[in-house]
Amino acid sequence: MVVTSDIYLPEESELTVPEVNLSGSTLYAGSFHLGKYCEHANNEFMLCRMEEQDPRKCINEGKAVTACTMEFFRKVKNTCLNEFNQYANCLDKSSGDYSFKFCRNTQGVYDKCMLEKMNIERPSFGYFTEVRVHDTKRPKPPVEPKAVYPDATPALPEDAEKKPSRFGSRFYWMTE
Amino acid sequence: MAEACQIAKKQDLPPPGGYKPIPYKRIPAKQYFSGYAMFAGYIGMTVGGLYLYNLNYKQIQKHEIEMRSAKMAIYPMLLAERDREFLKQLRRNRDAEAELMRDVPGWEVGTYYGERVYKNIPSDTLVEPIFHEYYAHSDPKEWFKRAYIKLRS
Numbered sequence: 001m002v003v004t005s006d007i008y009l010p011e012e013s014e015l016t017v018p019e020v021n022l023s024g025s026t027l028y029a030g031s032f033h034l035g036k037y038c039e040h041a042n043n044e045f046m047l048c049r050m051e052e053q054d055p056r057k058c059i060n061e062g063k064a065v066t067a068c069t070m071e072f073f074r075k076v077k078n079t080c081l082n083e084f085n086q087y088a089n090c091l092d093k094s095s096g097d098y099s100f101k102f103c104r105n106t107q108g109v110y111d112k113c114m115l116e117k118m119n120i121e122r123p124s125f126g127y128f129t130e131v132r133v134h135d136t137k138r139p140k141p142p143v144e145p146k147a148v149y150p151d152a153t154p155a156l157p158e159d160a161e162k163k164p165s166r167f168g169s170r171f172y173w174m175t176e
Numbered sequence: 177m178a179e180a181c182q183i184a185k186k187q188d189l190p191p192p193g194g195y196k197p198i199p200y201k202r203i204p205a206k207q208y209f210s211g212y213a214m215f216a217g218y219i220g221m222t223v224g225g226l227y228l229y230n231l232n233y234k235q236i237q238k239h240e241i242e243m244r245s246a247k248m249a250i251y252p253m254l255l256a257e258r259d260r261e262f263l264k265q266l267r268r269n270r271d272a273e274a275e276l277m278r279d280v281p282g283w284e285v286g287t288y289y290g291e292r293v294y295k296n297i298p299s300d301t302l303v304e305p306i307f308h309e310y311y312a313h314s315d316p317k318e319w320f321k322r323a324y325i326k327l328r329s
Contacts, residue, residue, distance in 0.1 A: 001269055001270065001273055001285075001286055001305050001309045001310075001312065002286060002293050002294065002303045002305050002309070003266050003269065003270050003285075003286050003302070003303075003305065004284070004285060004286030004287055004292065004299070005270070005274075005284070005285050005286065006299040006300060007286070007299070007300055007301075007302055008300060009263055009266055009267045009270070010263055010267075011267075012264050012267065015260040015261075015263055015264050016260075017260070019257055020253060020257065027250050027253075028246055028250070031245075031246040031247075031249040031250045032245070032246060032249060034249060034250065034253075035248070035249025035250070038252075038253075041252075042249075042252040042253075045252050045255075045256060046251075046252050046255075049255065049259075054302055055259035055262060055263060055302070056263065056302060058256075058259070059259070059260070059263075061256075062255070062256030062257075062259055062260065063256070065252050065253055065256045066253060066256050066257065069253045097243070098243075098246075099239065099243065100239075100242055100243070100246070101239055101242075123245075125238075125241070125242070125245075126241045126242070126245050127245060128244075128245040128246075128248040128249045129241055129244050129245050129248060
């Protein structure tokens with residue numbers, strides 16, 4: 001394997017946290033409100049993950065994401081369990097890919113409950129597919145500088161004479 | 177032979193009054209639409225069909241955006257969980273390789289007798305192993321389950 005003994009890998013105990021043990025339909029049913037509730041943790045983790053391109057450096061952010069998700073579903077369980085279960089059941093049984101379009105009635109009931117008891121509104125249409133600006137305290141990883149090679153071909157000097165072309169351009173209809 | 181030829185011969189002749197005239201005059205099928213009407217109908221149906229197609233297209237587009245939005249909302253949680261399990265498995269693989277090659281003199285884990293696979297990157301860079309390496313020390317059944325996940329879903 002390519003993983004040598006020089007490479008730091010976290011211990012198993014460092015990586016063991018209570019995981020979100022929920023099924024697909026449940027996650028889909030809670031997805032929009034979950035994304036809104038845990039927006040900061042999610043953005044922090046995804047920014048770290050995409051900037052560093054290394055799962056080892058974003059473990060704490062990932063733990064925060066999982067903890068936030070657990071907290072959200074616990075709160076839902078305490079407040080809107082019946083409405084949520086009804087919606088998740090509808091998503092599970094109406095289609096093969098958990099489409100939302102067949103479950104607007106149960107979704108309305110669930111949304112109303114979430115708004116009243118947890119004060120989370122369903123995000124606007126396509127909210128999570130849009131670009132969102134995230135402000136973070138984590139420093140940006142250094143960008144690798146452009147490589148300089150000692151034997152590179154020398155470029156023209158700055159003050160070299162540049163004559164106009166003798167026969168015009170091949171793409172004369174575009175450039176002239 | 178002469179007697180045999182005495183019977184009266186009946187010549188094949190046209191019916192009395194002659195043959196009927198041959199109906200060579202063209203009888204075209206009844207035309208329900210004129211050419212212009214057919215062009216107009218074609219254009220009208222195409223425009224109507226495009227309109228309906230467009231309505232359906234917008235509906236499908238909205239559905240896909242909604243599904244993508246939901247997936248992106250839960251993706252960080254799934255990725256965090258995946259990363260932790262991935263790192264755990266890498267450590268298991270490395271330990272398994274060290275245990276397996278313990279008796280081979282000169283063997284260093286993750287290298288070929290000390291020769292690294294990637295020489296131009298810092299030694300602490302984590303390169304994700306390819307699929308077969310990742311499953312090298314696990315049960316072949318697990319490999320099959322992951323490789324042929326499409327057979328079961």
